[in-house]
Amino acid sequence: MAKLLEVEDLQTQFFTSAGVVKAVDGITYDVEEGETVAVVGESGCGKSVSALSILRLIPDPPGRVVGGHIKFMGQDLATLSDEDMRTVRGRQIAMVFQEPMTSLNPVLTIGLQITETLQQHLNLNKEEANARAVELLGKVGISDPDRRLKQYPHHLSGGMRQRVMIALALSCNPKLIIADEPTTALDVTIQAQILELMKDLTRELDVALIVITHNLGVVARYADRVNVMYAGRIIESGTAEDVYHYPRHPYTLALLRSVPRMDQPRKAKLDPVQGQPPDLTKLDKGCAFRPRCNFAIDKCTSNGPVLETIEKGHTVACWQHEKLLNALETA
């Protein structure tokens, strides 16, 4: 498979009165064509900011990408003019935001919003655009698409609006879709409908997908690969199987253990990740997880671990990953 997206040492910071927030602090990863990569991690760890950085959508001020490279289909996105970047955003990389209501224009019909995008990016005339819009709505499972095109966003339910967003994202045949919590606002049955749909479409059209989510079940079901983030960094990455069955970072382990599981006997007590998330304005050169870590040693304070490959396709940033493996095996 060919590399579609290459993120190298990306750093994004916010310059606030409280100090410099290192929201993304040097992350490196690739996405291959047609691949689904999930990004997980606790609230505030930099998932959304890293996605917005790829699209060059960080509000400046207060934010700025201060380092690193992003290559999309071999091209360095930083070198593009604003105009060319807009074309990339419309045609090649699409974004599905968390809250579909705020990303659809409430005063325009669904039809106008889709056909406008199509006309702009694909040079279709009005009729062609309309026909394509009907086709797209049908594809995302919206019945009676002709009638829906004439309706406004508030006429649709949350699940339908989210599907319209996906139709919009697909409208220009992108190579990559970035979906930030695409189903968090929806209930489980609609969530399942939408995710099955996205999975089918990525397979059918060979579209790559970066999906940001809190839902570890969703990751297990749909992701090929998982990036676990903590305090602006990727601290573990691998196939969903490797990361779930053989986690090598204490944070990954703690995260997996914190959720109740329907397939296992009920536990007397849940095991939350202890302690508080770190202050991103006060990061030092040590490992950011060490105050909450049961495996921490002196070295973790003096010297932050770097991401190393421990097996083909499985990387981890932890000095104690061997210890963790041993502990899990003896347990």
Add this chain to the structure above:
Amino acid sequence: MSVEGMPQGQDSDVLVRVKNLKMHFPVTEGALIPQVVGHVKAVDGVSFDIKKGETLGLVGESGCGKTTTGRCILQLEKPTSGDIEYDSVNLGNLNRVGMLPMRQRIQVIFQDPYSSLNPRMKIGEIISEPMHVHNIEPDQQTRDKRVLELLSVCGLNAKFVDRYPHEMSGGQRQRVGIARALAVRPEFIICDEAVSALDVSIQAQVINLLEDLRDEFNLTYLFIAHDLSVVRHLCHRVAVMYLGKMVELADCDELYDNPMHPYTKALLSAVPIPDPTIEHKRKHQVVKGEIPSPINPPSGCVFHPRCISAVDGCSKAIPEFREVKPGHWVACSEV
């Protein structure tokens, strides 16, 4: 066991009894002279009991009437028909003054910890206000002491007393909501999506807190949520609603091990399990279509247009909610 074909015992340990509750909201059209053109049947004949010390889970798709049921119990809505009994008192018969002591015994924790806290009040004031209203701890000093106690019970540092809601994280704000509910020493708390907005690690902290408090103060909960794994962890019994109606009710383990209603089955199979090996093998039964409009609910069984087991009769006869096994209630003619 049951009273008039309803899932209700006569036991003296029943704290909350909901009897054939209906809440129909009028739908109006016309700006100048609004006319009622129909009704949203948000809750349409729901009955259940909650025993003292029990946690009852209430689940179902968005819009099925969970919050409305909770609001009716709190008497924030005047039900179209049906009764709410609390500790054998019919709340519908109480006037405002009579309701006041009940408002102390029944508390609620909302989903959105941000909008449910007054942004201009300090955390200490937010927690002491309900004590003021209900004249609990009238002495300023003991009240301040109790605020600190409550913060500590909820795992919050004493320094938060002087902070404002916007200076706290989502998980911390949710704990303030819990501390405020506990301030008046309630017996019964309605938790409406109380942990839904939190990320998984903070969610686990808040769930543990709710469990500890339940044990310590012998609290009774109505736990409204859409995360079925969380409901299974926390609840003793679970009720499943669909489009204003109760479709299944059973002990927690029984419901998850042996779901009977096709909707409950679909709901459970839609929950992804955090294990890729299991997920890749599992068969997924996706419920087709959207939840229909509660203004014009389908005839017969309201679930029949989306049901994979529906037969001809399902579009005609309304299935009876009946006890198919001791304590296990289902509304489906095909069970």
